[in-house]
Amino acid sequence: MKVGVVGLQGDVSEHIEATKMAIEKLELPGEVIWLKRPEQLKGVDAVIIPGGESTTISRLMQRTGLFEPIKKMVEDGLPVMGTCAGLIMLAKEVLGATPEQKFLEVLDVKVNRNAYGRQVDSFEAPVKLAFDDEPFIGVFIRAPRIVELLSEKVKPLAWLEDRVVGVEQENIIGLEFHPELTNDTRIHEYFLRKVI
Known part of the structure; x- marks a missing residue:
């Protein structure tokens, strides 16, 4: 198994470490x-598209030539997980986008950029997962908000109280929060099971 973390901007090393830990826990060969x-x-x-700043990630994915190949591969079924800004990059519709931003538009959700406010408004909270009874500590940093599921293909994957904060659509996972900033690898493990 080979997992690529888009390493242009954002919390790349944290996702790499969390994914390595998840691979080990699942006892899989992989890099x-x-x-x-x-x-x-x-x-x-x-592929994992990490959090960071969505305008920068969008621009750099286009500049480096990663944008179109990743879009095509995801449309063809490649598993992808986007967290925070990565969710924005995957979303079909983005409220508050800047004119120069270009999105992959592969996940049937509408999101609102920076819906939780500024950096100082960041927080941690228990998140309920669809696939596990044990709460997951979600780290929300200037997070986007999923404001609408645009098709029946999109299934809720995580909730903060009664609000959807994570979704799954076939080969795609999108999360408002940062699972890589905890020592809990359950979400990365769940994602990797899409590959095996």
Whole structure:
């Protein structure tokens, strides 16, 4: 198994470490790479788009040539997980987007950028998962908010109280929060099971 973490901006190393830990816990052979160039996509079984700043990630994915190949691969079924800004990159519709932003538009959700406010408004809270009874500590940092599920293909995956904060659509997972900023690898493990 080969997992690529889009490594242009954001919390890349944290996702790499969390994914490595998840691979170990699942006792799978595999590697995790820092994905910076399109040629690195060869042989990749899954991609993670980390949190960071969505305008920067969008611009750099286009500039490096990663944007179109990743979009096509995801449309063809490649498992992808986007967290925070990664969720924004995956979303079909984005409220508060800047004119120069371009999104992959592969996940049938409408999101609101920076819906939780400024950095100082960041918080941690227990999140309920669809696949596990034990709460997960969600780290929300200037997070986007999922404001609407746009098709029946999208299934809730995580809730903060009664509000959906994570979704799944076939090969795609989108999360408002940062699972990589905890020592809990359950979400990464769940994602990796899409590959095996």
